[in-house]
Amino acid sequence: MPSSIDTSTAMLKKTVMIAIFAAVAVVLSIIESMIPLPFSVPGAKLGLANIMVLTCLYFLNGKDTLMLIVLKTILTAFIFGTFSSFLFSFFGAIVSFVLMYGMMRLGRDFFSLISISIVGGIGHNIGQLTAAMIIFKTSKMFYYLPALLLTGVVTGIFIGLAVKYLISALSKLTLFQGWAAHE
Amino acid sequence: MMKLRRGDILLIGIVLLCAIIFIIIRAFPNEVSDESHSKIATITVDGKIYRTVELTAEPQEIKVQTEDGHYNLLKVHDHGIEMIDADCPDKVCLTFGFITNPSQTIVCLPHRVLVEIENTNPKDQGDDLDAVVN
Numbered sequence: 032m033p034s035s036i037d038t039s040t041a042m043l044k045k046t047v048m049i050a051i052f053a054a055v056a057v058v059l060s061i062i063e064s065m066i067p068l069p070f071s072v073p074g075a076k077l078g079l080a081n082i083m084v085l086t087c088l089y090f091l092n093g094k095d096t097l098m099l100i101v102l103k104t105i106l107t108a109f110i111f112g113t114f115s116s117f118l119f120s121f122f123g124a125i126v127s128f129v130l131m132y133g134m135m136r137l138g139r140d141f142f143s144l145i146s147i148s149i150v151g152g153i154g155h156n157i158g159q160l161t162a163a164m165i166i167f168k169t170s171k172m173f174y175y176l177p178a179l180l181l182t183g184v185v186t187g188i189f190i191g192l193a194v195k196y197l198i199s200a201l202s203k204l205t206l207f208q209g210w211a212a213h214e
Numbered sequence: 215m216m217k218l219r220r221g222d223i224l225l226i227g228i229v230l231l232c233a234i235i236f237i238i239i240r241a242f243p244n245e246v247s248d249e250s251h252s253k254i255a256t257i258t259v260d261g262k263i264y265r266t267v268e269l270t271a272e273p274q275e276i277k278v279q280t281e282d283g284h285y286n287l288l289k290v291h292d293h294g295i296e297m298i299d300a301d302c303p304d305k306v307c308l309t310f311g312f313i314t315n316p317s318q319t320i321v322c323l324p325h326r327v328l329v330e331i332e333n334t335n336p337k338d339q340g341d342d343l344d345a346v347v348n
């Protein structure tokens with residue numbers, strides 16, 4: 032039975048980690064907006080912020096990651112002034128989160144982080160397409176799904192590798208020791 | 215470091231297969247894109263039809279003004295339409311490129327702007343078309 036001091040220290044550590052992860056995710060979104068993609072697929076993106084979501088899922092739990100996603104989405108809406116599309120990005124982020132969380136919980140022996148990030152990226156796209164379908168009452172946007180699937184595989188591999196390196200680097204820090212719940 | 219598990223290869227394979235199947239289905243157009251008869255583009259803002267425009271060969275620009283003072287600039291040319299400028303925050307609408315057939319769309323989520331293309335039916339359109347030509 033842990034003492035209350037231990038619990039509150041752990042809580043504080045956790046809160047600090049979520050805050051840092053959210054801040055880095057926002058910075059990554061800003062950097063991403065400055066990088067032009069070599070391909071022009073509507074809705075396709077690198078998804079650099081997903082690096083932090085996956086890292087958070089790895090070190091912390093689903094509830095904390097959800098907190099990170101809410102923070103990240105609100106902060107990016109403030110910075111980019113994208114309130115009008117806030118619900119779309121939030122919907123995409125939630126679909127992406129649910130899929131990645133499920134795979135992290137049930138499929139870690141079968142799938143590596145690369146698969147999880149591919150599914151996360153594609154889930155984000157499908158979530159946004161579905162939101163757009165509901166708003167515009169047309170399914171025509173799914174015309175762009177095949178291109179999004181292809182770019183999703185490429186960016187997903189890239190993001191998955193980045194997460195692998197980040198996790199192995201962070202695991203060496205004392206702050207993160209004893210947190211890796213998924214190994 | 216780069217260790218793909220069996221599940222990864224399976225998953226990537228399934229995703230690629232899905233993409234290919236979608237592309238093959240898409241390659242069979244359900245509406246014949248015939249260059250000889252005209253097409254129109256319908257521009258909707260927030261679910262309401264803003265205006266329709268015939269996709270002419272001659273270039274023309276259409277400025278869509280949303281109620282909250284934002285804009286999207288569309289350009290019609292060579293029997294197609296493209297979004298050339300917008301003051302939306304994400305600029306995703308500018309990545310749709312030049313579209314010419316009814317399966318394609320241009321969407322600007324932040325402004326709720328949707329551009330769709332329809333083939334005009336040559337049968338009941340014939341008289342109008344002649345009237346325009348003459």
Ligand SMILES: [Zn+2]
Pocket residue numbers: 300302303304305306307308321322323324325
């Ligand atoms: Zn736009």
